[in-house]
Amino acid sequence: MISKLYIDEAVKDYPAVGSVQESLTALPVFVVSDAVKVHEALTAKQDPIAAGKRVLFLTRNKGSFLKKCPGTKSYICCGYQILHIGTYCTMDCAYCVLQAYFHPPVLQYFVNQERLFKELDDLVRSSIPPYHRIGTGEFTDSLIWEPWTELSRTLVPYFAQQDRVVLELKTKTTAVENLRGLEHNKKTIVAWSLNSPAIIRSEERGTAGMRARLRAAAQCEAWGYPLAFHFDPLILYEGWEKDYRRLVRELFASVSAKNIVWISLGSFRFMPSLKPIIQKRFQKSRIIYGEFIPGLDGKMRYFKPLRIELYRKMAAWVKELAPDVMLYFCMEDQEVWEKALGFVPEDRGGLSRMLDESAARHCRIVI
Amino acid sequence: MKYEDKTISISEIDTKDDTCNLSFRTDPDALIASIRAVGLINPPVLRQRQDLKYQIVCGFHRVMACKTLGWHEIKVRVLLGDLSELDLLKLAIWDNRSHRTLNVIEQAQGIEKLSAHIPFRNRLQMLSSLLGFPQNQKVFEKIEALSRLQGDIQAGVTDEIVSLEAAVDLSEFSHEDALSFFELFKVLKLSQNKQREVITLAQEIAIREDLKPGEVLQSKELRTILDRPELNRNEKGSKVRAYLKRRRFPTLTKAEERFSKKLKDLKLNERIHLTPPPYFEGGPYTLRMTFRSMKDFDERRKTLDAMAKNPALRRLLEPFE
Ligand code: SF4
Numbered sequence: 001m002i003s004k005l006y007i008d009e010a011v012k013d014y015p016a017v018g019s020v021q022e023s024l025t026a027l028p029v030f031v032v033s034d035a036v037k038v039h040e041a042l043t044a045k046q047d048p049i050a051a052g053k054r055v056l057f058l059t060r061n062k063g064s065f066l067k068k069c070p071g072t073k074s075y076i077c078c079g080y081q082i083l084h085i086g087t088y089c090t091m092d093c094a095y096c097v098l099q100a101y102f103h104p105p106v107l108q109y110f111v112n113q114e115r116l117f118k119e120l121d122d123l124v125r126s127s128i129p130p131y132h133r134i135g136t137g138e139f140t141d142s143l144i145w146e147p148w149t150e151l152s153r154t155l156v157p158y159f160a161q162q163d164r165v166v167l168e169l170k171t172k173t174t175a176v177e178n179l180r181g182l183e184h185n186k187k188t189i190v191a192w193s194l195n196s197p198a199i200i201r202s203e204e205r206g207t208a209g210m211r212a213r214l215r216a217a218a219q220c221e222a223w224g225y226p227l228a229f230h231f232d233p234l235i236l237y238e239g240w241e242k243d244y245r246r247l248v249r250e251l252f253a254s255v256s257a258k259n260i261v262w263i264s265l266g267s268f269r270f271m272p273s274l275k276p277i278i279q280k281r282f283q284k285s286r287i288i289y290g291e292f293i294p295g296l297d298g299k300m301r302y303f304k305p306l307r308i309e310l311y312r313k314m315a316a317w318v319k320e321l322a323p324d325v326m327l328y329f330c331m332e333d334q335e336v337w338e339k340a341l342g343f344v345p346e347d348r349g350g351l352s353r354m355l356d357e358s359a360a361r362h363c364r365i366v367i
Numbered sequence: 368m369k370y371e372d373k374t375i376s377i378s379e380i381d382t383k384d385d386t387c388n389l390s391f392r393t394d395p396d397a398l399i400a401s402i403r404a405v406g407l408i409n410p411p412v413l414r415q416r417q418d419l420k421y422q423i424v425c426g427f428h429r430v431m432a433c434k435t436l437g438w439h440e441i442k443v444r445v446l447l448g449d450l451s452e453l454d455l456l457k458l459a460i461w462d463n464r465s466h467r468t469l470n471v472i473e474q475a476q477g478i479e480k481l482s483a484h485i486p487f488r489n490r491l492q493m494l495s496s497l498l499g500f501p502q503n504q505k506v507f508e509k510i511e512a513l514s515r516l517q518g519d520i521q522a523g524v525t526d527e528i529v530s531l532e533a534a535v536d537l538s539e540f541s542h543e544d545a546l547s548f549f550e551l552f553k554v555l556k557l558s559q560n561k562q563r564e565v566i567t568l569a570q571e572i573a574i575r576e577d578l579k580p581g582e583v584l585q586s587k588e589l590r591t592i593l594d595r596p597e598l599n600r601n602e603k604g605s606k607v608r609a610y611l612k613r614r615r616f617p618t619l620t621k622a623e624e625r626f627s628k629k630l631k632d633l634k635l636n637e638r639i640h641l642t643p644p645p646y647f648e649g650g651p652y653t654l655r656m657t658f659r660s661m662k663d664f665d666e667r668r669k670t671l672d673a674m675a676k677n678p679a680l681r682r683l684l685e686p687f688e
Binding site: 074286289291293294295296301303304305306308333335339 | 571574575616617618619622645646647648649650687
């Protein structure tokens with residue numbers, strides 16, 4: 001629940017600020033000269049990470065709105081582009097990297113969207129750089145902004161008018177109401193991160209339940225949107241096999257495989273600096289006590305044979321019900337691909353190409 | 368500060384009232400010897416309580432030494448006026464600091480005693496200057512944590528049986544669990560990093576297996592290592608750490624053991640070393656060879672040729688099969 005609204009003095013006259021204020025009329029408003037004032041207010045709190053979720057800071061993005069996904073060379077990256085609409089999240093997942101990524105993390109929304117659309121115009125018009133997939137759900141959840149902003153109502157029709165790039169809105173919410181009736185032309189993929197009810201209950205505070213997410217997905221499917229799902233982070237715990245198998249079944253009982261553009265599998269990995277944060281903020285969480293080893297990118301990951309076993313089983317359960325669905329791994333190496341799926345992306349033109357082709361098939365983009 | 372010099376009966380002093388006592392484990396014998404030789408040079412500073420008994424503010428050990436020497440009376444300085452507990456504590460601290468620096472345990476006790484009297488917002492600044500530690504929140508938190516430890520473990524910190532960092536870790540445990548670690552460290556005398564490694568491993572095993580950390584340390588395997596008379600302290604330390612690592616990372620340890628076994632099948636000699644990528648995660652294998660002469664080199668080459676033809680090499684490169 002947002003309890004304070006901070007407005008960067010430099011943006012106070014932007015139209016988007018007015019509309020956010022209209023939907024948050026009851027909140028105390030503080031106009032500040034810069035972000036430092038907000039950071040100071042948060043760092044004084046006992047749990048600044050939680051406090052950062054309860055304030056909304058309207059400001060401008062001084063950097064680029066389009067960013068390359070921070071993949072590393074050591075693992076196969078999907079070549080995604082991030083549309084940097086804002087940062088942080090109102091939900092509170094134990095494993096959320098954003099807790100350790102920003103110092104301190106603040107829920108901030110960028111209102112200088114004329115620049116955002118300028119960058120999108122450039123991208124859509126030119127074929128250089130040749131990106132075909134963009135998502136807003138990297139530094140935030142794509143749909144938490146729905147109650148206060150017109151973001152998806154603006155972005156979805158924008159992408160509908162072109163045929164080069166798809167937009168992926170990735171969420172753990174059910175805030176899809178604003179997507180109803182929009183002209184999307186299949187250029188917006190609505191995606192959910194999925195996990196078992198046990199993990200949602202213990203590790204994903206404030207997120208929608210598994211069935212609620214699937215109901216929202218089915219609703220979007222009914223509105224004609226292409227869908228995507230991310231089984232990420234997959235966590236090894238007692239009973240994971242039974243739970244994840246059931247989750248896969250529930251997914252395909254809720255939506256049709258033919259409307260799924262892609263499904264990703266990613267096992268839990270974390271920056272070492274996240275461990276003490278989880279220990280402090282989520283004292284009952286056990287997710288960091290698996291058999292983790294330092295990966296080639298410095299993040300902690302499950303020891304490789306454990307990942308391979310997890311992926312092999314997940315892939316088999318998915319393929320059993322949806323043999324043709326585009327299934328990929330988020331940040332894994334050739335050995336894992338080979339052992340869990342029986343091929344490496346290079347053999348099929350590379351992961352980026354495979355995803356672009358799937359987007360072309362489902363969303364009718366030209367690649 | 369006003370005071371009055373007096374001679375009073377030692378029985379009028381409440382020696383159990385340790386409100387202002389900060390000194391942790393000083394050597395009483397030296398003080399007794401000194402008083403016996405030259406008498407009491409500095410009179411202790413006391414305050415008279417409402418029940419008319421005297422409370423010691425400065426000079427706990429002096430009073431106790433005089434008592435041990437069988438004195439019945441003692442010259443003291445009695446504070447006059449209405450002094451707050453904070454004033455008395457400050458006086459006690461400055462008295463101690465006038466002739467020595469406080470050790471971390473004394474600083475921890477000081478934090479515990481003073482915190483209730485100092486507003487939260489000034490706490491770090493005031494306590495660091497009073498007790499003599501750096502004005503840094505992290506340092507403050509570490510020292511504060513030590514006040515939660517039992518006396519035995521606090522003594523272990525000043526005796527360097529438990530490192531400061533490890534003691535801070537132990538302050539998060541129950542007294543019983545913390546004592547189990549302390550007993551182990553007494554036997555093994557591990558470095559700071561190794562103590563912390565043992566704490567982390569045992570704690571994480573406990574979480575994984577739904578046990579208490581102390582129960583992990585009571586396991587039969589670990590006790591057997593400690594009971595082996597032929598092992599010295601370092602060997603026991605290594606074996607205890609290896610045991611805990613095996614239990615914490617069972618799949619990784621098995622893979623390492625399998626690799627070592629397969630490596631033996633390659634029959635390499637001590638001049639050729641094959642090392643797997645760290646954690647078998649996918650980096651390169653490393654082959655290291657040493658030689659002194661062309662003759663040596665030729666011999667190594669032959670060993671490498673044989674190694675290349677050995678099917679064991681293929682098996683070795685598949686550590687998860
Ligand atoms: S929903 Fe995503 S962004 Fe939000 S807290 Fe969870 S992991 Fe972080």
